[in-house]
Amino acid sequence: MRLVLHRAGLLLLIGLLSSCGGGVGVVEQDKAPTRVPDLSNVTDAVPKNEPLSKYGNPRQYKVLGKNYYTLSSAEGYHEKGIASWYGTKFHGRRTSSGEIYDMYKMTAAHKTLPLPTYVEVTNLENGKKVIVKVNDRGPFHENRLIDLSYSAATKLGIIAKGTGLVEIRALTTPGKASVTQPAKAPSPEVTASVKSISSAEMFLQVGAFSSLSRAEQIKRKLQHEVTGVITITPFSSSQGTLYRVRIGPISNVEQGDSLATKLTSLGFPNSHIVID
Structure with a gap:
């Protein structure tokens, strides 16, 4: 579910609703690009603190009858959960922050983090890490923590399964100057070990x-x-x-x-x- 919030009221809000992770009244199915692109030149998002999005940070909003409350700060945010991804269905559409969604960029959607926030996402099943810019709202499928762009999900290795067990750590706090350093990527030996024995349950x-x-x-x-x-x-x-x-x-x-x-x-x- 993509949600763009505007102070002008609900009419604009309703007009800008779209779907993520099983939304309302949308028949079109999300999918990956027809041709598998070369993503070798797609690099992690570069963490930096930016002003809060003008329209993407309401104190409270409701989707599918459930209330969500936007965090006042991303400082110290650290959580584990299930990641999903979104692709062609939303490519070129406006995100909740007002930016245009590009499935080939390293971005993500989250229900409560301030927009924008940069986060490090670790796949707990294979040890791979990416850094993405959270600039959208969602996913509103139950038991999903974050919705990754097609590129980010590909680099984490969750495209085929559709979901993955991940750990998320905020690297920026909008409105502050400091940026938390991302954790060091594991060595190939460590990554291989994580692939064979995942500790995530x-x-x-x-x-x-x-x-x-x-x-x-x-x-x-x-x-x-x-x-x-x-x-x-x-x-x-x-x-x-x-x-x-x-x-x-x-x-x-x-x-x-x-x-x-x-x-x-x-x-x-x-x-x-x-x-x-």
């Missing part, structure tokens, strides 16, 4: 509860409804000790999506995939 987190008895109640209910190992893991938070109920490890993204859909039907609409 996926779990579907049903929820985090302040009461252990409530977490155990949820676990007992789910044991009669779903397959897979269900665990309760305590962790400390600003609210005190919380108990996370998780299912997994999950073998692939498709299984996670299917399980999340089932949990929604069982009354747990806020389950989400986490990566450890």
Whole structure:
């Protein structure tokens, strides 16, 4: 879902909506270019701090009935999740920041990071890294963290699968002068090791509860409804000790999506995939 926000109101907003990761009312299917291009000369985006986008940073916006809240700062942002990608369907269209989407540039879409923010994206399954400029909103498919341009996804090696397990780290904070240095790329030996043994594991987190008895109640209910190992893991938070109920490890993204859909039907609409 591509979202361009304008102070003039909702009419312009509705006119500029488009789709990412399974949007609303759009039949056209996204795809890669017909001819595989030579991307050897496409380099990482160069991190720099830029002014905030005039139209791409509302405090709050709603898509598909869900509210999203734009982060006031990208400073310290570091998260793991699932990356998807977008290509020909949006090539040449306007992004949420007002820039034109070019699938051959190193860019990305994110639901809450300030626009623009430069981030380092690491494929946790093969160790490859890229730096992209986040200049768009999305993806609005459940359990997706970032939508990469065709070029960025190709360089990370996720085009064939459609998704990948990634780690994202912000390198810039719009409005500030400093730029965080990207991590050093792993040596070929390290990359080869990561390719053969990935430490990234996926779990579907049903929820985090302040009461252990409530977490155990949820676990007992789910044991009669779903397959897979269900665990309760305590962790400390600003609210005190919380108990996370998780299912997994999950073998692939498709299984996670299917399980999340089932949990929604069982009354747990806020389950989400986490990566450890």
